[in-house]
Amino acid sequence: MTSAATLDADDAYPFAEPFRSPQGSPIRELFKYLGRPGMISFAGGYPSKDLFDRQGFGRALEAAYQADPAACLQYGDTAGVPALRRSLARLMAGRGVRCETDDVIVTTGSQQGFDLLLRTLIAPGDTALIEQPAYSAAIQALRLAGANILTVRTDAHGIDVDALRAQLDALPAATRPKLLYTVPTFANPTGATMPQARREALARLAAERRFVLVEDDPYGELRFSGTPVPPILALAATIPEARDWIVYLGSLSKIVAPGVRIGWALAPAAIARRMIVAKQTSDLCTAPLAQEAVRHYLDSGRLAEHLGTIVDAYRKRCEALLNALRNFVPDEIEFAAPEGGMFVWARLAGGRDASETVKRAIEQNVMYVPGAAFFVRDADASSLRLSFAAPTEAEVFEGVLRLAKALQSR
Numbered sequence: 467m468t469s470a471a472t473l474d475a476d477d478a479y480p481f482a483e484p485f486r487s488p489q490g491s492p493i494r495e496l497f498k499y500l501g502r503p504g505m506i507s508f509a510g511g512y513p514s515k516d517l518f519d520r521q522g523f524g525r526a527l528e529a530a531y532q533a534d535p536a537a538c539l540q541y542g543d544t545a546g547v548p549a550l551r552r553s554l555a556r557l558m559a560g561r562g563v564r565c566e567t568d569d570v571i572v573t574t575g576s577q578q579g580f581d582l583l584l585r586t587l588i589a590p591g592d593t594a595l596i597e598q599p600a601y602s603a604a605i606q607a608l609r610l611a612g613a614n615i616l617t618v619r620t621d622a623h624g625i626d627v628d629a630l631r632a633q634l635d636a637l638p639a640a641t642r643p644k645l646l647y648t649v650p651t652f653a654n655p656t657g658a659t660m661p662q663a664r665r666e667a668l669a670r671l672a673a674e675r676r677f678v679l680v681e682d683d684p685y686g687e688l689r690f691s692g693t694p695v696p697p698i699l700a701l702a703a704t705i706p707e708a709r710d711w712i713v714y715l716g717s718l719s720k721i722v723a724p725g726v727r728i729g730w731a732l733a734p735a736a737i738a739r740r741m742i743v744a745k746q747t748s749d750l751c752t753a754p755l756a757q758e759a760v761r762h763y764l765d766s767g768r769l770a771e772h773l774g775t776i777v778d779a780y781r782k783r784c785e786a787l788l789n790a791l792r793n794f795v796p797d798e799i800e801f802a803a804p805e806g807g808m809f810v811w812a813r814l815a816g817g818r819d820a821s822e823t824v825k826r827a828i829e830q831n832v833m834y835v836p837g838a839a840f841f842v843r844d845a846d847a848s849s850l851r852l853s854f855a856a857p858t859e860a861e862v863f864e865g866v867l868r869l870a871k872a873l874q875s876r
């Protein structure tokens with residue numbers, strides 16, 4: 467970039483349509499405040515840095531390098547290091563999904579998995595469905611793919627499948643959706659989990675109406691209360707026609723560490739083949755050094771214990787947040803209690819605008835994400851997302867006290 471640039475860069479270059487005036491991630495825009503001394507953040511979807519298994523992962527990294535430095539340093543197969551694919555297939559068996567090593571595509575985070583899928587399915591103008599509210603980077607990916615985005619209604623139990631069926635019935639044939647994106651377990655941003663009956667109904671509907679059901683599942687193992695519900699992909703084993711319509715995206719970001727950038731995708735063979743071709747031009751392969759380290763980490767058997775540790779911590783932090791909200795802002799904020807994951811979805815009373823209030827919150831050195839970031843359209847301006855993953859219990863307590871001050875300083 468030259469400092470003597472004379473062009474009005476936004477107009478000068480022949481950008482592709484979705485990039486003419488792209489909006490950066492609204493959440494990342496908030497990040498500039500994160501570095502402020504003493505800031506308590508309920509904003510990011512970051513796992514807690516004090517909960518990383520630093521020693522265990524460090525040992526795995528070292529062991530991987532010692533065992534085969536050349537494998538760590540060389541390019542690898544586009545679909546992933548076979549030994550890691552095998553470990554991930556075993557991990558999926560633990561989630562009730564039977565798959566073969568060859569079915570697993572290792573991706574550079576699950577975000578890449580969704581991006582690869584969009585490249586194989588969505589041309590500009592194609593229709594895609596997404597739950598609303600939804601993970602903001604999934605919305606952004608659909609926008610940049612030029613999709614015609616239709617939103618699907620959710621309630622406290624995720625997608626309302628009957629409403630979806632009625633919505634599909636009313637669509638003209640030309641707007642037949644190609645896919646539906648959902649986070650059915652401990653959703654980002656709502657924390658909601660779809661019950662089994664809805665999952666089965668949704669899987670059947672995908673097969674019947676022939677759209678690809680994208681099950682994004684980075685949080686599923688972070689359950690701290692209630693009864694486990696299998697992934698939609700696991701339930702589809704008993705609905706033969708449905709398995710051909712589900713793409714499952716997994717991630718180690720929330721259960722091991724996002725810095726390793728390891729995710730995976732399980733897709734029907736014809737889709738998987740195309741995702742691998744797309745990956746060839748995206749990054750050739752996910753960093754073999756990271757794959758080898760993660761493989762050693764998974765095979766060391768430490769994940770189960772680590773999961774126990776983080777789930778316990780998240781349970782306590784979530785309880786601390788809910789208690790503090792009940793005690794300090796009982797009339798100002800209403801919220802839903804999640805059974806796992808990292809997020810509490812809330813709403814300011816009296817129709818107050820959460821994007822306005824966040825400015826006062828930042829003045830008090832506390833942050834959250836205004837809910838509007840998670841809507842494609844018709845945003846609920848009073849909604850907000852609070853993450854309890856990163857702050858300690860003491861910080862959660864102090865953070866809500868500050869939030870109370872911000873809300874009371876009209």
Ligand code: PMP
Nearest residue numbers: 511575576577601654717719729
């Ligand atoms: N899906 C959802 C629902 C997420 O919340 C996130 C991370 N915030 C991702 C995908 C991206 O995960 P990864 O780090 O594996 O790319």
